[in-house]
Amino acid sequence: MLRTKALTAKDWYDRGNDSKRSGDHTAALTYFKQSIKLNPHAAAPWIGIAKLLDANSQFDEARQCFMHAVVADPKYVMARQMLAVSHQKLGYVAEAEREYKHAIKLKPDSDISYLGLGQLFEDLGKPEQAAGAYRKAMQCAPNKQDALANLLGLSKQVDVSTEIEQAKSILATLEDREKALVGYGLGKAHQQQHNYDAAFTAFDVANKARKNASGVFNRAAFDNRVETMIKLFSSDFFKTRKNWGDHCERPVFIVGLPRSGTTLTEQILASHPHCFGAGELNVLTDLATGTPDRLGNNNITWPETAEHLSHQQVLQLAQDYLVDSAKRAPEAIDKVVDKQPLNFWHLGLVAMAFPNARIVHCTRDIRDCGLSIFTQNFNETQSWSTDLDDIGYYWQGYKKLMAHFKQVSGLKILDVNYEDTVSNIKQQSKTLLDFVGLTWDEQVLSFHKSDRAVQTPSRWQVRQPLYQTAKARWRSYEKYLGSLIQAEQER
Numbered sequence: 001m002l003r004t005k006a007l008t009a010k011d012w013y014d015r016g017n018d019s020k021r022s023g024d025h026t027a028a029l030t031y032f033k034q035s036i037k038l039n040p041h042a043a044a045p046w047i048g049i050a051k052l053l054d055a056n057s058q059f060d061e062a063r064q065c066f067m068h069a070v071v072a073d074p075k076y077v078m079a080r081q082m083l084a085v086s087h088q089k090l091g092y093v094a095e096a097e098r099e100y101k102h103a104i105k106l107k108p109d110s111d112i113s114y115l116g117l118g119q120l121f122e123d124l125g126k127p128e129q130a131a132g133a134y135r136k137a138m139q140c141a142p143n144k145q146d147a148l149a150n151l152l153g154l155s156k157q158v159d160v161s162t163e164i165e166q167a168k169s170i171l172a173t174l175e176d177r178e179k180a181l182v183g184y185g186l187g188k189a190h191q192q193q194h195n196y197d198a199a200f201t202a203f204d205v206a207n208k209a210r211k212n213a214s215g216v217f218n219r220a221a222f223d224n225r226v227e228t229m230i231k232l233f234s235s236d237f238f239k240t241r242k243n244w245g246d247h248c249e250r251p252v253f254i255v256g257l258p259r260s261g262t263t264l265t266e267q268i269l270a271s272h273p274h275c276f277g278a279g280e281l282n283v284l285t286d287l288a289t290g291t292p293d294r295l296g297n298n299n300i301t302w303p304e305t306a307e308h309l310s311h312q313q314v315l316q317l318a319q320d321y322l323v324d325s326a327k328r329a330p331e332a333i334d335k336v337v338d339k340q341p342l343n344f345w346h347l348g349l350v351a352m353a354f355p356n357a358r359i360v361h362c363t364r365d366i367r368d369c370g371l372s373i374f375t376q377n378f379n380e381t382q383s384w385s386t387d388l389d390d391i392g393y394y395w396q397g398y399k400k401l402m403a404h405f406k407q408v409s410g411l412k413i414l415d416v417n418y419e420d421t422v423s424n425i426k427q428q429s430k431t432l433l434d435f436v437g438l439t440w441d442e443q444v445l446s447f448h449k450s451d452r453a454v455q456t457p458s459r460w461q462v463r464q465p466l467y468q469t470a471k472a473r474w475r476s477y478e479k480y481l482g483s484l485i486q487a488e489q490e491r
Helices: 009-024 026-038 044-055 059-070 077-089 093-106 111-123 126-142 146-152 161-173 175-192 197-214 219-231 235-239 262-268 281-287 291-294 304-308 313-325 342-354 366-374 386-409 418-421 426-436 442-449 474-482 482-490
Strands: 251-256 275-277 335-338 360-362 412-417
Touching: 009 044, 009 360, 026 044, 026 146, 026 360, 044 059, 044 077, 044 342, 077 093, 077 111, 093 111, 111 126, 126 146, 146 161, 146 175, 146 442, 161 175, 197 474, 219 304, 219 342, 219 474, 235 342, 235 360, 235 386, 251 262, 251 304, 251 313, 251 342, 262 275, 262 360, 262 418, 262 426, 281 291, 281 313, 281 386, 281 426, 291 304, 291 313, 304 342, 313 342, 313 366, 342 386, 360 426, 366 482, 386 482, 412 418, 412 426, 426 442, 474 482
Parallel strands: 251 335, 251 360, 275 335, 360 412
Antiparallel strands: none
16 A cells, blocks of 8 residues: 655645745645644745735734744845845834844845845935945945945935946946836936936936836726725715714824825824824725625725625724734824825725824925926836826826815815925924824924934935925926926916
8 A cells, every 4th residue: 555655844835835826825824834833944934924924914924924934044044134124114123234234144245135224224314324235235236226226316415426427327228127226316316416407317217117117007097996986985975974983083194195295294293202103004005905805705896895894894994904003103102193195095994994083185286296206216006107297197186086085074184285384394283283183392393303214215305404495396397397387287
């Protein structure tokens, strides 16, 4: 009688990877756990579980698994790099720095470790250290351009004249991904030198390269999304769900277009001793897209699922949000700020789940805001951000949706204009604190001295006092901005 050969730890691990590739994450999780049982000293299955959790936005749970991977195999460089990224994502900056440096000790020629360390130093407002790390990454991998692109973005803080010449000489030869990276960085460097024509040319090259990857903005699909939201989340919808959800006043949501002053507004609030800035959370999006699972019906998706959620399901959704959004907040904190600008899409969900939440709506002259969006390397899902005409079009739809929610949702919404904040920071800060329910504290005026990590493109601006030159920057590019100028005139 033939005996069936018992599966080894590697066999189970391979099965886990096969299941993950086929989309069966439940089976993959089971197989990875079985692999660990047979060989607790292997890091790979822990990393497999961590990646599954991370893809499901279970970031803290993923971090714990990366920690197990490092314990299982302390000399596995990739495990330490992944743990460092996980620490960094969740704001554990000291732990992230320690892991990056440990990875560098294990493998001194790792460009990945130096690149991550440089990004961490940027988050912490340490430009010289960031530049040093990026230059080490460039030495380790001279054919990669990520570190060069990031270094060019530091042109206001450090001398990058050598790297500017390097970028100019190679830009046309690069593939789309790296052409976009280097183009955005080179544009910022030229802008810092007040060479605006060269800057716009570099930004234009970068955006065209990124559009090749992200595709053309689908205006019809965008219009349909806006109209669906407006039709579904009507005044009658909210009247029939009055007093649903959790009535706590702890959540504060900062929304608006990217580059509209959302990071500055969060930094002001987070400088108050009773307020915690949680950063750009994806919790609302995850809860919204997860509503079919709550209903046990995958035949409909968000936002159509909103009509089918019960009072109890909405309450549970609210409580899940409160737990997830405040994982890093001190217990004594009164307010937790979620600074995900695109949460304006989810104000219908907020109105159901948190009728007493405060919504801070950041606005900015579209000529400045649109230009700033055009100069940033957003992720590929934001296809509208690569074209000035599309940016203006997206702005019009977003304004329409915001006007609707203001009219029918019953939410408390405060418009905070960027130009007004720059002109009178003290008055705007008082208005802001009063709106969210916090007493005045002079610390908020020193927001630029905060040592908290900032993980957005505005990380350097919010570490400086406000200057009037932050307004009307669009004039330096006026001849290129016809569509944005027209949009501002027609608003």
